[in-house]
Amino acid sequence: MKRAQLVISVIVAIVLLVVIPLLFLALSPNYNYCAGHQGSYYLDSTDPGATSRLTERINSPTFINLFLYCSSVYVTQNAGALTAFATILLAVVTLALVAIAIAQWTAARRSNEHFQATERAYVKLSHYPPGVQFIQNMGAPHIVMAVQIKNHGHTPAHVSDVYIDSRIVPADQGLPATPLYPQLEGREVAAAFLVANDEFLHRVDLGITNADHAAIMDGTSELYIVGYVDYQDKFGQRHRGTYARAYEPEIDAPPHNVAAAEDFANRNNLTIVSIPQYNDDRPRVWGEGADWT
Numbered sequence: 001m002k003r004a005q006l007v008i009s010v011i012v013a014i015v016l017l018v019v020i021p022l023l024f025l026a027l028s029p030n031y032n033y034c035a036g037h038q039g040s041y042y043l044d045s046t047d048p049g050a051t052s053r054l055t056e057r058i059n060s061p062t063f064i065n066l067f068l069y070c071s072s073v074y075v076t077q078n079a080g081a082l083t084a085f086a087t088i089l090l091a092v093v094t095l096a097l098v099a100i101a102i103a104q105w106t107a108a109r110r111s112n113e114h115f116q117a118t119e120r121a122y123v124k125l126s127h128y129p130p131g132v133q134f135i136q137n138m139g140a141p142h143i144v145m146a147v148q149i150k151n152h153g154h155t156p157a158h159v160s161d162v163y164i165d166s167r168i169v170p171a172d173q174g175l176p177a178t179p180l181y182p183q184l185e186g187r188e189v190a191a192a193f194l195v196a197n198d199e200f201l202h203r204v205d206l207g208i209t210n211a212d213h214a215a216i217m218d219g220t221s222e223l224y225i226v227g228y229v230d231y232q233d234k235f236g237q238r239h240r241g242t243y244a245r246a247y248e249p250e251i252d253a254p255p256h257n258v259a260a261a262e263d264f265a266n267r268n269n270l271t272i273v274s275i276p277q278y279n280d281d282r283p284r285v286w287g288e289g290a291d292w293t
């Protein structure tokens with residue numbers, strides 16, 4: 001990119017400083033007259049400022065001498081036009097330099113954006129098998145699961161919050177198009193510093209009612225686990241990685257034979273929700289999250 005810009009700059013300079021002036025000389029009647037008569041300089045007697053015809057002849061001039069002599073004649077007779085041309089040329093060169101500077105700045109900015117996009121941290125939520133489990137705690141059902149928070153990028157990340165919650169909705173209703181994350185009373189904020197490929201475990205315990213548990217198991221309601229991880233990358237940019245999974249109760253049906261017992265122990269009863277905003281990594285807007293103070 002820099003070599004191409006240098007070549008273009010050299011070409012433009014040659015055109016402006018060499019080719020165009022030579023073209024002006026080649027098209028000039030005065031220069032052609034001078035060159036055609038081997039250096040004769042002619043003042044028109046009809047010119048009020050001229051009192052006589054002045055003839056200067058160069059004896060056997062070389063090409064360079066002839067060129068320099070006739071060029072000086074041309075410059076003398078066209079001083080005003082050449083001054084205007086020089087002014088225009090200076091403006092064009094200045095605009096060209098500005099355009100090159102803008103192009104270099106744009107290229108540097110794009111290069112920096114590409115570098116940050118490829119080298120920054122990417123923190124993602126996932127879960128350990130089997131996904132969710134239902135336990136009884138003091139006569140009430142609870143959803144428990146183990147969530148993995150891992151940095152899949154190449155540079156460190158500061159995790160400032162992890163949010164996990166359940167959504168229980170009537171069957172076939174699904175989740176709303178835009179995720180909502182209401183505040184949870186008593187929720188503890190999970191924070192950590194993760195280098196590349198580093199991770200930590202976050203345990204989740206969500207209470208539900210007996211009626212909701214029964215509806216989930218008999219298929220009249222659907223259970224979703226939604227959440228996000230807020231983090232800041234090495235370059236000071238704040239991000240939110242979202243997470244959403246749907247519970248599949250039929251996967252928790254006990255195996256009918258011993259051979260399937262191992263597969264059952266490694267089962268995954270949570271499937272990904274195919275709504276882009278629920279499984280994404282996006283920049284956070286100002287004030288979004290708990291790490292702006």
